[in-house]
Amino acid sequence: DSGVTQTPKHLITATGQRVTLRCSPRSGDLSVYWYQQSLDQGLQFLIHYYNGEERAKGNILERFSAQQFPDLHSELNLSSLELGDSALYFCASSRGGGTEAFFGQGTRLTVV
């Protein structure tokens, strides 16, 4: 158990809908990272938050947004969903720069 909790584990939704994925980092970790993993794209970095502030953006679509709350949990919002958004979404947390990140078990999103 990495200490990082992601909910829900599975999500099936229709095209055009909006979903929210939740991540609770390990106790004491200030950084939260979000990733998308699909078969043909590998593990793609989406966004990094540190202590409530956005630190870096990767290949995150405008339809996607994230935030980190004062209690350090984070949410990834995906809207106007398309079939191509079906993937595993992971969050990871770390103490900060120069330290290893620990991953949650992921949320498997299926858009039908």
Next chain:
Amino acid sequence: SQELEQSPQSLIVQEGKNLTINCTSSKTLYGLYWYKQKYGEGLIFLMMLQKGGEEKSHEKITAKLDEKKQQSSLHITASQPSHAGIYLCGAESGTYKYIFGTGTRLKVLA
């Protein structure tokens, strides 16, 4: 932007054989991380390397960062079916991004 390339992309070995996975960075590495992922599950942290020439071992897995800090290798000795999975190298880019290589899929035949 920094990129990590892994080789080989996939590997099938007989149980008991040794194997090596490589990770090459397009820029100098300031921290290199190795992870293992079982299919459809989360990534498990294996090791972190920070200094040029550094080598670390955990059970039968050894990782090394070269002196120039642009390449790392992961070596598994006497492979077992439990070693099967996807191995990914990760690194922090200079802009707070935590990026990963393309992954190496390892299958160990019993």
